[in-house]
Amino acid sequence: MSKLIVASVSPGTSVQDIGRFGAQRFGLVPSGAVDRLAMATANALLGNPLFAATIELGPLNSVFTAKGGAVRIALAGALRPVEMAGTPVAVNTTVTLADGESLNIGVARTGSFGYLAIEGGVRGTPMFGSLAVNARAGLGSPYPRPLQAGDELLVPAAGATTEKRIDLPAPIEGQIRVVMGPQDDEFAQECKDLFLGSEWKISATSDRMGYRLEGPAIKHLHGHNIVSDGTVNGSIQVPGNGQPIVLMPDRGTSGGYPKIATVISADLGRFGQMQPGLPFRFKAITMAEAQTAYRAYAELLQSLPGRVHDSNILMLDIKALLQANVAGVAIDATDDATWQTAATDNGQ
Amino acid sequence: MVAVLPPPRLLPSGDAAITVEFSRTIDDNANRRVLALDELVASEALPAVTETVPTYRSLLVHYDPLRIDFDALGAKLMELALKPLPEAKAARRWRIPVAYGGENGIDLEDVAKALNITPDEVVTRHVAGDYKVAMIGFTPGWSYLSGLPDGMQMSRRQNPRLLTPMGTISIGGIQTGIQCIAGPSGWHLLGRTAVRTYQLGRDPTFLLRPGDAVTFTAVDEQTFKEQDRAAEAGEFVAELVTS
Numbered sequence: 213m214s215k216l217i218v219a220s221v222s223p224g225t226s227v228q229d230i231g232r233f234g235a236q237r238f239g240l241v242p243s244g245a246v247d248r249l250a251m252a253t254a255n256a257l258l259g260n261p262l263f264a265a266t267i268e269l270g271p272l273n274s275v276f277t278a279k280g281g282a283v284r285i286a287l288a289g290a291l292r293p294v295e296m297a298g299t300p301v302a303v304n305t306t307v308t309l310a311d312g313e314s315l316n317i318g319v320a321r322t323g324s325f326g327y328l329a330i331e332g333g334v335r336g337t338p339m340f341g342s343l344a345v346n347a348r349a350g351l352g353s354p355y356p357r358p359l360q361a362g363d364e365l366l367v368p369a370a371g372a373t374t375e376k377r378i379d380l381p382a383p384i385e386g387q388i389r390v391v392m393g394p395q396d397d398e399f400a401q402e403c404k405d406l407f408l409g410s411e412w413k414i415s416a417t418s419d420r421m422g423y424r425l426e427g428p429a430i431k432h433l434h435g436h437n438i439v440s441d442g443t444v445n446g447s448i449q450v451p452g453n454g455q456p457i458v459l460m461p462d463r464g465t466s467g468g469y470p471k472i473a474t475v476i477s478a479d480l481g482r483f484g485q486m487q488p489g490l491p492f493r494f495k496a497i498t499m500a501e502a503q504t505a506y507r508a509y510a511e512l513l514q515s516l517p518g519r520v521h522d523s524n525i526l527m528l529d530i531k532a533l534l535q536a537n538v539a540g541v542a543i544d545a546t547d548d549a550t551w552q553t554a555a556t557d558n559g560q
Numbered sequence: 561m562v563a564v565l566p567p568p569r570l571l572p573s574g575d576a577a578i579t580v581e582f583s584r585t586i587d588d589n590a591n592r593r594v595l596a597l598d599e600l601v602a603s604e605a606l607p608a609v610t611e612t613v614p615t616y617r618s619l620l621v622h623y624d625p626l627r628i629d630f631d632a633l634g635a636k637l638m639e640l641a642l643k644p645l646p647e648a649k650a651a652r653r654w655r656i657p658v659a660y661g662g663e664n665g666i667d668l669e670d671v672a673k674a675l676n677i678t679p680d681e682v683v684t685r686h687v688a689g690d691y692k693v694a695m696i697g698f699t700p701g702w703s704y705l706s707g708l709p710d711g712m713q714m715s716r717r718q719n720p721r722l723l724t725p726m727g728t729i730s731i732g733g734i735q736t737g738i739q740c741i742a743g744p745s746g747w748h749l750l751g752r753t754a755v756r757t758y759q760l761g762r763d764p765t766f767l768l769r770p771g772d773a774v775t776f777t778a779v780d781e782q783t784f785k786e787q788d789r790a791a792e793a794g795e796f797v798a799e800l801v802t803s
Contacts, residue, residue, distance in 0.1 A: 236613045236622075238758065238766040239740075240700045339760070348741065349700045350760060394571035394579040439586050440697060440704070442613040442620030444577045466615055466697030474574030477625075502575035503625045510626055 214281030214370070216330060218363040219314060224270030224419070226358045227334055228461075230263035232342035232351070236442070236465045243344040243351075244461050246325050246420065247481035249513065250289035254329035256516035257286035257306050257376050265334040265343040267359065269326035271487075274317045276328070278309035284331035284370035285309065288378075290323030290485060305523055306331075306376045323485035332368035346462060377523040378516065387495035388483050390448065390473040391502050395438060398470035399450075403430050407456070407472055408494055415455075416488045420462040423484075429454030432470060440468040446475030446483075460484060476502040478509035565593070568618075568641050570634040576625050580637050581618040586734060588706060590617045591694050592645060595771045600640045608633060614770045615695040616704065651692070653773040655799040656738065658729050659784035660686070660751035667748040671731070674714060683778055685709050686729075686750060691736060691774040696766070701740030701758030703768050708736050720746030727752040727788075729776070738768070751778075754787035755798040762794045775801075 228251065231244025245251040245268055252262040271290065286306040287294060294301040295316050301307050303326075309315055320326065336343040336353030345352030355363055396404060407430050415424035436452040443449070447459040449469040458475060459467070473496065475483050486492060497505075571579040580597060583590030598614045601621065608627035613620040623633055660683045661668040672679040691707040708731060716732045724730070724745040730737050732747035739745060740757040753776075757767045768774070779787070791797045 233611055235700075235766070236611055236620075237696060237770065238700060239696045239698055239702050240758075240766075348743070349758075350741075391572050391574055394573045394581070439584065439616050440695070441579060441581070441615045441618045442573070442577075442697070444573050444620070444622070446574050464698040465613060466695065471573070474572070476575050478575075499572055499575065499630045503629055506575050506625045 214283050214311070214367050215279040216283050216285070216309075216365045216367050217277040217279050218359050218361055218365070219275040219277045220361050221274045221359050221363075222270035222272035222317075224358065225274060226268055226345035226347075227265050227336065227352055227355070228268040228344045229265040229342055231344050231461060232340035232346075235340055239465050240340070240349060240351075241346065241463055241465050242342075242445075242461065243346040243420075244342070245327065245344075245481075246461060246484035247289055247323075247327070249481050249509075250325065250485070251327045251329075252513050252516055253288035253304060253378060253380065254286045254327040255333075256520055257288070257304070257378055258284065258329050258331045259517070259520075260329055260331070260333050262513060262516060264329070265336065266330075267328040267334070267365075269317065269328055271320040271324050273319060275314050276309075276317070277314040278311055279364075281311055281369040283309045283367050284373070285315065286329045286376070287315075287317070287326055288329070289326040290320035292320045292326065293318035302377075304378050304380065308370050308375070320487075322487075324487055325485060330365065330367045331370055335366045348462070375523040376520050379519045379521065381512070384479070384482060387493045389476045389479050389497045389502065389505065390446075390494050391476060391499055392473045392496050393471070394441075394474075395470040396472050398433055398438065399430065399472055400433055403432075404472065406430060408496055411491045411493055412456075413491055414486055414488045418460075418488060420460050422457040422459050422463060425456045425458065427455070430456060430472065436469055438468055438470050440466040443467045443471070444474060446477070446480050447471045448473045448475065458483065476505055478502075478505040565642055565645075567638060568593070568597075570638065571618075572630060573620060575630075577620055577622045578630065578634060578637065579618050579620050580641060582641075583617040586616050586694075586706065588692075591692075591706065592648075593641065594619050596645050597637070597641050598770070599646075600643065601637070604640065606633075606636065613697070615697060616706075650802060651771055651773040652769070653775070653801040654768065655801050656753050656755050656774055656776050657779040657783065657787060657797065658687075658751040658753045658776050659779055659781055660729075662781070664781070664784065665729070665749050665751035667730075668750050671714065671748050671750065675711065682712070682750065685712055686731075686736070687776045687778055689736070689776070691776075693768050693770050693772045693774060694735075695770055696757075696768065699739075699741055699743050701738075701756070701766060701768070702743075703738040703740075703757055703774075705736045705738065705774055706734070708734050714748060716746040717748065720744055724749060725752060727754060727756070729753055738774075752784065753797075754784055754791040755796070756791050759791075759794070767796060767798060 231242030730747035
């Protein structure tokens with residue numbers, strides 16, 4: 213066994229997988245990764261099950277060090293500078309840390325969360341079928357709390373193998389799609405129009421329980437108290453001050469504020485990755501459209517293992533890759549010039 | 561003549577869950593229908609249904625949109641919701657010990673003042689109640705009980721407390737609550753119980769179920785402390801009166 217040592221870590225970093233299901237009726241929320249696509253991408257690169265536990269990285273710097281043997285990892289999610297022994301490492305590729313070597317992960321430039329997968333997965337004891345951290349409930353393994361400097365993860369020693377990259381399709385851009393309801397009838401039509409027609413920003417006080425939005429105040433027809441009912445990831449509840457809160461994977465399982473709309477499953481990860489302060493808009497779509505998007509998202513997840521290829525940076529045609537929109541592979545994340553060019557190409 | 565049940569509303573909660581809403585208010589009849597539908601959905605073992613969450617007035621049904629769409633599942637749920645209610649079964653009944661007042665229930669005096677009765681009378685009324693677990697939600701094991709006796713209803717605090725202790729027994733509106741883990745609360749704190757409605761490593765992890773009947777019994781501080789040690793070691797402390 214090798215170890216992956218947490219030398220230093222961004223706030224908001226915790227072990228997350230797909231989450232634990234079946235106990236929401238007892239008030240236990242599933243938790244799990246904010247961006248499932250990015251989590252599954254990191255796992256696919258290493259040949260892990262798509263929803264195996266990964267380290268969900270907060271937006272600031274982190275350093276992980278291999279000890280007692282080599283450790284093979286893959287990083288996906290937010291684009292950020294990463295280097296190992298002075299050599300840049302691209303997001304959306306695998307890399308092997310030799311014994312004693314460190315992976316230095318910089319501040320996220322786009323997005324909020326990174327996903328660090330370990331070959332063979334994170335070792336821990338599942339609780340209700342999951343390793344995902346839910347600090348409030350005292351759940352999560354190997355540590356039932358966010359990671360701290362000095363923590364150690366047991367990992368299988370890396371075998372000798374060719375490093376991998378992954379060809380991802382162009383990311384979905386633009387408005388965050390919602391299905392109206394369940395309590396949109398608690399709002400007058402002009403307030404729903406205001407909700408859908410306005411620019412919103414995510415507040416800096418957001419966390420894995422909920423993202424607070426800043427924008428025009430959305431008024432209720434009958435006051436802001438309803439009898440508590442069940443919530444889902446992406447529920448957009450409107451408290452008394454009229455500033456919506458989008459419920460995230462560590463939400464309460466029930467809530468007493470009217471929910472005007474729900475972010476569709478296919479856009480939840482993309483929404484969760486949006487940085488505080490950047491403007492965005494919502495767009496209402498029909499249930500049929502949302503469920504079509506759900507199927508497309510599920511197909512994309514299942515396609516990930518087939519998109520993994522041997523990495524051979526020398527043979528890469530950067531221009532062709534940019535045209536194919538595999539930004540995470542083609543871009544040297546430590547080089548502002550190339551990074552900004554590609555980011556502009558992506559309309560970000 | 562068989563009473564015709566009013567149909568529930570089918571509300572979309574995103575693309576992977578349906579809220580089956582029987583009422584907009586706290587209503588015992590609606591809650592009975594919620595729990596009856598919950599049992600029916602479980603007994604049908606619909607493969608597309610991944611999880612259900614009963615609340616006071618609605619059943620949230622999580623499902624896999626790859627296996628069924630909103631309209632098809634909605635039609636099935638409506639069919640089940642309109643079946644005649646089954647005969648009421650005898651519920652499991654728990655007796656839950658509470659240390660009222662003092663440090664355990666810092667709002668007892670204020671509640672007494674607001675209701676214009678003595679603190680002892682507040683306790684007398686609270687233990688006289690015959691309660692039902694209407695729902696469990698918000699945080700693990702947080703049990704919302706209906707059946708608060710008349711003359712005890714109080715609106716919630718203007719300023720919710722950010723941290724209230726584990727085991728807190730409180731009242732808010734027309735409900736009383738058993739809070740398991742420490743956390744925020746806007747309710748009025750009457751006392752604490754040693755009972756853990758949620759405890760890792762114990763079988764079962766969650767003690768109460770929606771539909772269970774509950775009564776409270778007053779214990780002194782010394783008994784509370786002894787029960788707290790026993791509960792920490794995995795004992796229920798709550799007494800199962802009937803099952």
